Amino acid sequence: MTESEFLNALRRLPLHPGARGLLDDAALVDAGPLVLTTDTLVGGVHFLPDDPAEDVAWKLVAVSLSDLAAKGARPEGVLLNYPLAGGEADARFLAGLDAVLRRFDVLLIGGDTVSLPPNGTRVLSVTAIGADAAAPPRSGGRAGDSLWVTGTIGNGGAGLAVARAGEGPAALLSAYRRPWPRLAEGRAVAPHVHAMADISDGLLIDATRMASASGLGVTIALDSVPLSPEVRDWGMGAMEAATAGDDYELLFAAAADWVPPVAATRVGSLQAGAGLTLTDGGVPVALPAQLGFQHGG
Amino acid sequence: MTESEFLNALRRLPLHPGARGLLDDAALVDAGPLVLTTDTLVGGVHFLPDDPAEDVAWKLVAVSLSDLAAKGARPEGVLLNYPLAGGEADARFLAGLDAVLRRFDVLLIGGDTVSLPPNGTRVLSVTAIGADAAAPPRSGGRAGDSLWVTGTIGNGGAGLAVARAGEGPAALLSAYRRPWPRLAEGRAVAPHVHAMADISDGLLIDATRMASASGLGVTIALDSVPLSPEVRDWGMGAMEAATAGDDYELLFAAAADWVPPVAATRVGSLQAGAGLTLTDGGVPVALPAQLGFQHGG
Numbered sequence: 348m349t350e351s352e353f354l355n356a357l358r359r360l361p362l363h364p365g366a367r368g369l370l371d372d373a374a375l376v377d378a379g380p381l382v383l384t385t386d387t388l389v390g391g392v393h394f395l396p397d398d399p400a401e402d403v404a405w406k407l408v409a410v411s412l413s414d415l416a417a418k419g420a421r422p423e424g425v426l427l428n429y430p431l432a433g434g435e436a437d438a439r440f441l442a443g444l445d446a447v448l449r450r451f452d453v454l455l456i457g458g459d460t461v462s463l464p465p466n467g468t469r470v471l472s473v474t475a476i477g478a479d480a481a482a483p484p485r486s487g488g489r490a491g492d493s494l495w496v497t498g499t500i501g502n503g504g505a506g507l508a509v510a511r512a513g514e515g516p517a518a519l520l521s522a523y524r525r526p527w528p529r530l531a532e533g534r535a536v537a538p539h540v541h542a543m544a545d546i547s548d549g550l551l552i553d554a555t556r557m558a559s560a561s562g563l564g565v566t567i568a569l570d571s572v573p574l575s576p577e578v579r580d581w582g583m584g585a586m587e588a589a590t591a592g593d594d595y596e597l598l599f600a601a602a603a604d605w606v607p608p609v610a611a612t613r614v615g616s617l618q619a620g621a622g623l624t625l626t627d628g629g630v631p632v633a634l635p636a637q638l639g640f641q642h643g644g
Numbered sequence: 645m646t647e648s649e650f651l652n653a654l655r656r657l658p659l660h661p662g663a664r665g666l667l668d669d670a671a672l673v674d675a676g677p678l679v680l681t682t683d684t685l686v687g688g689v690h691f692l693p694d695d696p697a698e699d700v701a702w703k704l705v706a707v708s709l710s711d712l713a714a715k716g717a718r719p720e721g722v723l724l725n726y727p728l729a730g731g732e733a734d735a736r737f738l739a740g741l742d743a744v745l746r747r748f749d750v751l752l753i754g755g756d757t758v759s760l761p762p763n764g765t766r767v768l769s770v771t772a773i774g775a776d777a778a779a780p781p782r783s784g785g786r787a788g789d790s791l792w793v794t795g796t797i798g799n800g801g802a803g804l805a806v807a808r809a810g811e812g813p814a815a816l817l818s819a820y821r822r823p824w825p826r827l828a829e830g831r832a833v834a835p836h837v838h839a840m841a842d843i844s845d846g847l848l849i850d851a852t853r854m855a856s857a858s859g860l861g862v863t864i865a866l867d868s869v870p871l872s873p874e875v876r877d878w879g880m881g882a883m884e885a886a887t888a889g890d891d892y893e894l895l896f897a898a899a900a901d902w903v904p905p906v907a908a909t910r911v912g913s914l915q916a917g918a919g920l921t922l923t924d925g926g927v928p929v930a931l932p933a934q935l936g937f938q939h940g941g
Contacts, residue, residue, distance in 0.1 A: 367782075367783070370782050370857040371782045372681055372714060372841060373681035373711045373717075373779075374679070374680045375677060376678050376680055377676075377677035377678070380672060380673065380674035381673050382670045383673055383754060383773070384670035384671070384723075384754065385756050385771060386725075386756050387725040387727070387756045387758045387769070389727065390761075391761040414669040414670045420670075426682045426771055428683075428684040428769040430684070430767060458682060459769070461690070461767075463767075464686070464688040464689060467765035470727060470767035472725040472756070472769040474682060474771040477670070480672075482670075484664055484668055485664075485667050485668045485669070486664065544668075545669065560668075
């Protein structure tokens with residue numbers, strides 16, 4: 348597609364009124380205090396060259412909505428930074444974008460469409476805007492807090508392995524390619540928790556970051572990490588699941604006597620001190636060489 | 645740099661209080677109705693491989709601030725999507741980022757730092773947030789409006805030629821590498837104009853887009869297009885200057901009897917109808933094959 352064709356197609360997506368029909372270089376949002384988050388996906392790093400363009404669009408938006416979920420925000424809209432791919436891929440990207448926007452009731456606010464040099468790396472960014480957020484910080488954890496996760500851990504990582512292998516359970520592949528931002532869960536727990544984040548780089552590294560930002564240490568009980576039947580059948584253990592990225596479940600710290608109003612699993616606690624302690628059956632176990640995925644690390 | 649090193653360096657830049665020390669995946673902004681704009685620069689398309697990393701940082705932020713200027717907004721802050729380059733380039737990018745943020749009193753709100761595959765294309769994005777904007781739309785032009793531009797036209801395009809040639813006037817090179825967003829001018833005229841945009845792809849194409857968005861035609865008098873002495877000395881004529889991009893001057897339409905309170909030049913007018921009419925010495929002249937720069941066109 349040309350830039351004009353792509354822009355005309357974008358105008359048929361659910362548009363934010365502040366987008367002014369995408370005729371402007373800037374958009375207006377008047378929705379009270381806003382939560383802002385931005386994410387970049389790189390071809391060959393965050394998605395595979397043969398991941399379908401529809402799924403790349405879904406994932407791009409979903410990972411940013413996951414950051415809004417971690418603040419308990421209602422999504423207001425997204426801005427898209429898109430390099431034209433040429434051929435069918437642009438139309439397929441738009442179809443996936445339409446699907447994810449409609450599924451999560453999100454509006455397109457604006458963006459920038461550019462061209463790449465021949466064989467240029469696909470680098471896509473999205474900025475998501477949320478409103479009406481309790482916005483618990485990553486750094487608000489308190490000593491004695493229980494640490495909870497939504498859903499199950501390792502599905503995204505196992506799904507990546509399935510995508511690379513070219514065969515495996517569809518549920519895992521879908522978890523990797525079409526992650527599900529926990530928007531409803533985030534809104535339900537955000538007003539009650541001390542700290543919250545989504546799990547994008549791996550449970551262990553994201554829990555350690557939360558503890559560190561809160562000036563605390565963290566203990567995770569490996570045997571309490573919830574694994575899906577598909578992940579177990581795939582042969583992935585708790586340690587591997589807890590260091591795999593791409594899960595987009597929510598991780599939150601809350602008073603030990605509080606019980607979440609949504610499905611969640613208690614996986615550990617925060618305590619005075621620093622760093623990560625892992626246990627299995629109540630016994631401390633050695634830390635893995637890598638706690639999760641770190642860019643440029 | 646690793647992601648951690650880069651993040652630690654970012655934390656030494658002027659930070660928005662809502663950035664929460666960049667310890668969160670999302671930022672909070674409470675500044676009333678906001679203007680949002682996002683821009684992407686691609687290595688080999690929007691900047692040259694040997695453009696200094698400091699200047700790439702400056703330009704990335706400046707082009708987005710230019711969109712805020714076109715809305716008459718006060719910059720509130722920016723979010724950055726940055727692929728690590730490795731080596732000295734990351735530190736030099738940070739130095740340029742620090743310079744442009746401080747020069748225009750802009751705060752860092754957040755961002756996402758990623759790694760690229762080896763020899764990956766440099767694709768950088770920034771999302772700029774502005775507040776307190778009169779926000780004249782691109783589409784608000786009225787028949788009979790005068791069309792004005794700030795500054796001079798063609799400096800950016802001539803500067804690109806200088807960069808490619810490897811020698812030439814420093815003022816032109818600087819106009820290309822370190823464009824100056826017209827924030828003060830934008831705030832002064834925004835409450836009084838009917839339509840405003842910045843000139844990023846070329847005067848003729850951006851004026852035609854404004855007319856088209858307003859449902860009007862536009863006439864530009866080539867002999868009134870303001871050229872700097874450096875552009876004249878470089879041998880660039882008005883037609884070439886008016887079709888060159890990268891200027892980041894403001895283009896605005898306002899009632900014919902209104903005179904701007906800032907330095908500006910009247911270059912034409914909007915009228916009923918459609919499309920672009922060019923004149924030189926009052927006589928219509930043929931349109932050039934390309935009105936400006938269009939991505940994927």
